[in-house]
Amino acid sequence: MTKILITSALPYVNGIKHLGNLIGSLLPADVHARFRRQIGDEVLFICATDEHGTPAELAALKAGEEVGELCARQHAIQADIYRRFGLSFDHFGRTSSPENAALTQHFYRRLDAGGLIDERELRQVWSPVDQRFLADRYVLGTCPHCGHREARGDQCDGCGALLDPDELVAPRSALSGDTALEIRPTRHLFLRQSRLVETLRSWIDQRSGWPPFVVSTAKSWLTAELRDRCITRDLTWGIPVPRAGFETKVFYVWFDAPIGYIAATQEWAAAAPGRDWQRWWWQADDVRYIQFLGKDNVPFHAVSFPATLLGSGESWKTVDVIKGFHWLTYEGGKFSTSAQRGVFTDAALEELPADLWRWWLIANAPESADTDFSVLRFVADVNKDLADVFGNLANRIISFAHAVFDGRIPEGGEPSDLELELGAELHKRIVSLRRDHEDLEFRAAAAETRAIWSAANAYLQQAAPWTAIKSDRVRAAVATRTGLNLVRLSAVLAWSIIPELSGKVLDAFGVDGVVPDWPTKPCLELLDSHAGSPVAKLAPIVTKIDPDRAAHLAKRFGAA
Numbered sequence: 001m002t003k004i005l006i007t008s009a010l011p012y013v014n015g016i017k018h019l020g021n022l023i024g025s026l027l028p029a030d031v032h033a034r035f036r037r038q039i040g041d042e043v044l045f046i047c048a049t050d051e052h053g054t055p056a057e058l059a060a061l062k063a064g065e066e067v068g069e070l071c072a073r074q075h076a077i078q079a080d081i082y083r084r085f086g087l088s089f090d091h092f093g094r095t096s097s098p099e100n101a102a103l104t105q106h107f108y109r110r111l112d113a114g115g116l117i118d119e120r121e122l123r124q125v126w127s128p129v130d131q132r133f134l135a136d137r138y139v140l141g142t143c144p145h146c147g148h149r150e151a152r153g154d155q156c157d158g159c160g161a162l163l164d165p166d167e168l169v170a171p172r173s174a175l176s177g178d179t180a181l182e183i184r185p186t187r188h189l190f191l192r193q194s195r196l197v198e199t200l201r202s203w204i205d206q207r208s209g210w211p212p213f214v215v216s217t218a219k220s221w222l223t224a225e226l227r228d229r230c231i232t233r234d235l236t237w238g239i240p241v242p243r244a245g246f247e248t249k250v251f252y253v254w255f256d257a258p259i260g261y262i263a264a265t266q267e268w269a270a271a272a273p274g275r276d277w278q279r280w281w282w283q284a285d286d287v288r289y290i291q292f293l294g295k296d297n298v299p300f301h302a303v304s305f306p307a308t309l310l311g312s313g314e315s316w317k318t319v320d321v322i323k324g325f326h327w328l329t330y331e332g333g334k335f336s337t338s339a340q341r342g343v344f345t346d347a348a349l350e351e352l353p354a355d356l357w358r359w360w361l362i363a364n365a366p367e368s369a370d371t372d373f374s375v376l377r378f379v380a381d382v383n384k385d386l387a388d389v390f391g392n393l394a395n396r397i398i399s400f401a402h403a404v405f406d407g408r409i410p411e412g413g414e415p416s417d418l419e420l421e422l423g424a425e426l427h428k429r430i431v432s433l434r435r436d437h438e439d440l441e442f443r444a445a446a447a448e449t450r451a452i453w454s455a456a457n458a459y460l461q462q463a464a465p466w467t468a469i470k471s472d473r474v475r476a477a478v479a480t481r482t483g484l485n486l487v488r489l490s491a492v493l494a495w496s497i498i499p500e501l502s503g504k505v506l507d508a509f510g511v512d513g514v515v516p517d518w519p520t521k522p523c524l525e526l527l528d529s530h531a532g533s534p535v536a537k538l539a540p541i542v543t544k545i546d547p548d549r550a551a552h553l554a555k556r557f558g559a560a
Contacts, residue, residue, distance in 0.1 A: 002041045005280050005289040005317070006033050007261045009297045010050035010095065013074045014059040016081065018335045018344045019373060020328035023361040024294035028323065028442050030087045031362060032290065034496035035437045038518040044280055048093035048264045049075045052238040053253030054137040058174060067237045071096055081345050085354045086499050091271070093264030095256060100263035101239045104256040108231075108242070110312040111191060118190045118228065125153070125165045129178035133186050133234035134165070138175060141168030187245065190228040191255070193307050197226050203306060207320065209440070211367065213295065214324040218302035229304060231255040258305035262316075284317040290440070291319045298324050323440045326366040330373050343373070343557050351553060352545070355498040356382045362497050363446035375554040379545045386501070389453045391542040393460070393490060394505050397483040398538045400466055409484050410477035411531040415524060419482055422459050423524035426452065426489070430519060433493060449494050456486040482527045484509075484535060489526055492516040501541050508536040 008029035011017050017026075026047070033045040051071040059074075060067035071094070079092050094100075111117050125134045139153030144167055148158025152174075153165030165171060172179045193200075201222050204215070231252045232241055238250025262281050269275035280287055291301055302322055309316040329335070335342035348357050360378050363385070364371050401407060415423075429452050436445040463479035491505035495516050506516060510533065519526055545553075 002036075003280070003284075003287045004033075004036045004041045004043045005284075005287050006036075006043065006045045006292070007289075008047050008292045009294060009301075010048050010257055010260060011078060012053075012055060013049040013051045013071050013078070014055045015074070015337055016077065016344050016346050018330075018337065018342045019348065019357065019361060020330075020335045020342070021294075022085070022345055022357075023328050023365055024325045025292040025297075026082065026087055027085070027358060027361055028325070028365060028440075029290075029292040030089075031358075031442065031445075031496045032292075032437065032440065033088055034499065034515070035518075037515045038492075038496065039434070040517070043090070044265070044268070045088060045090045046093075046261055046264045046268065047087075047089050047091075048095055048260045049078055050253065050257045050260070051075070051094055051096040052235075052250070052256060053233075054135045054235065057235065057237050058137065061175065068096070077346075081349065084349050085345065086358065088499075091264055091268035093260065093267045095260035095263070097260075097263055097267060099266045099270075100256060100260050103263050103266075104239045104251055104259050105242050107259060107308050107312055108189075108251070110314065111308065112243075114311060114313055116192045116195060116311045117231075118192055119187055120190055121185050121187050122230075123183050124186045124234065125171070126182045126184040127173045127176065127178045128180055128182065129176045130173055132236075133184070134173055134175070134181070135233055135235060136165055138173060139165040139168060139171050139181070140174050141165075141171035144169055186234060188230050188249070189232045189241065189243070189246070191231050191304070191307060191311070192228050193226050193304065194228050196307050196311055197222055199310055200226075200303060200306060203310060203318065204302065207322075209321040211322075211324050213326075213368075214298050214302065214322050217295070217298045217324075218322075221299050221303045226303070229255075254300055254304065255308070258301060259308070281317045283315040287317055288321075289317055289319045290321045290323060292323050293325070295324050295326055298322065321440070326368070327370045328361075328366050328373055329370055331375075332372060347556065351556070353500065355501045356386060356542075359386055359446070359498050362442050363450070365442040365446075367441070367443055375550060375557060379550040379553070382542075383544050385450055385453075386498070387542040387544045389450065389457060390490065390494070390501070391540060393453055393457050394487045394508075395538060395540055397460060397465075397480065397487060398508060398535055401480055401484060401535055402537055404465075404469055405477070405480060407535055407537065409481050409530045409533045409535060411481075413474040413478035413481075415478060415482070415528055416475075418459070418463060419478065419527060420524060422455070422482070423522065423527055425455060426523040426527075429455065430493065430523065434518070437496070446497060449490075449497065452493060453490050456483070456490055459483070459486065481531060485527045485530060488530070489519060489523075492519060504541050505538065508538045510534070510536075 009025035033043050036043045057067050060070040125139050136153035142149050143151035143156040145161045146159035148156050232249045233252050235250050239256050241249050265277040269277040309318050330342040433448040460483050465476040465479035469476035488509050491502040495502040
């Protein structure tokens with residue numbers, strides 16, 4: 001048994017996430033966690049809401065509530081959505097927890113003791129009305145490049161240009177609208193990453209299994225002059241800095257957020273007796289740690305977070321594999337939270353069952369390049385794959401078994417060459433599918449799963465028990481038994497991707513509410529087993545999306 005630690009990028013707390021966020025880390029992490037449980041590994045799947053930083057403060061200001069209240073409310077909303085999407089976290093925590101505050105301050109003290117913290121003076125925007133320094137996102141104004149009037153002090157959403165606050169035309173405070181802004185000196189703490197370049201380079205060189213673009217992104221930060229990173233901010237919401245003169249500052253969200261993986265594991269351990277968080281994070285040489293991230297998160301997880309762990313001088317577990325993803329785009333453009341353009345997770349679940357979204361996203365995961373989502377393509381794909389192939393496979397043979405064999409897997413007869421050939425083909429495909437899952441190749445895994453469904457349908461088409469029953473009941477029994485076991489096997493192999501639909505099928509076979517074991521017996525034995533067992537009647541597991549429904553989806557989700 002292998003111990004597998006899985007974390008997905010922490011979803012930010014200030015709003016409901018869209019499908020791009022889901023496929024960028026959360027969903028593939030869940031699929032892999034489910035697969036690992038199927039093959040008998042000991043799995044710990046950890047996530048949390050990322051709750052510090054300026055966006056949370058701004059969202060609370062806009063909502064007219066305390067930032068802590070907003071974070072608690074939004075955490076509950078997100079947790080419910082992810083539960084309904086079937087995400088099987090062992091724990092879904094919060095970076096505003098006491099555990100994360102204590103750990104973050106611990107890491108700071110270790111880094112400081114090791115000479116890796118430097119105090120420096122910066123010049124920053126001060127608002128006389130707000131009586132505080134303003135973080136870059138708290139400064140609004142007109143972009144000097146494109147004229148967009150709502151550009152932030154770190155970036156313009158109009159043209160995408162990276163900015164400094166003093167570049168904005170007619171800058172103002174996002175908190176009060178104060179325009180009498182000043183530039184004043186302030187002191188901040190820096191993590192001296194530049195001292196860890198060779199340590200980080202050696203560490204990265206010892207990793208394997210990273211997608212090429214993740215490796216190149218990480219090394220590009222090291223081949224360029226690695227800058228020391230400011231790890232404090234002039235904010236009121238965050239983890240306090242335990243240093244004299246820094247009583248009004250907090251740690252930068254990107255310093256404390258990854259530490260939240262460890263803190264959430266501590267929360268998980270505290271929730272039940274017998275759990276030990278240190279087995280996963282402290283001197284855990286027997287643990288394989290896999291992170292799932294969107295490409296924008298790669299530098300922080302491949303460089304900055306390892307710098308924190310390695311720089312502490314302690315025996316913390318560092319990541320073995322970073323599985324990074326490119327962007328999911330929408331109808332030829334970007335998802336937009338502000339414009340509510342695209343498919344958001346709450347609306348997706350209002351319209352269709354979670355597994356339809358899960359299937360399409362995994363089958364089209366943006367692994368090597370960006371992937372574009374369109375409503376019409378989504379509808380065509382799920383209708384074909386889930387309704388025509390998987391759903392039709394299950395419903396027609398189970399219906400036949402009830403009509404002819406009293407709803408049982410029939411006994412009698414010996415497999416023919418047709419079943420022997422099928423068994424050999426499926427053996428190769430299952431080996432290939434397991435390798436795809438182990439290699440974190442999600443599109444390939446979905447394609448192989450689909451190919452197994454198609455092979456099962458092709459077998460039933462050729463064996464045609466509904467025709468054989470007219471002249472050879474024994475031959476019809478063999479074909480029906482094989483067909484039913486094909487359905488069961490197909491559901492087991494698809495369970496990690498579409499757990500609800502697969503669960504409905506497995507319920508019909510009496511496999512209820514458990515993680516279905518990955519098949520290890522020879523396929524011919526699998527296809528010739530369970531004779532005499534009952535199979536419950538099965539309602540259609542997938543209803544096709546008709547043209548009117550497709551038009552409704554396109555209209556609701558703002559497709560061009």
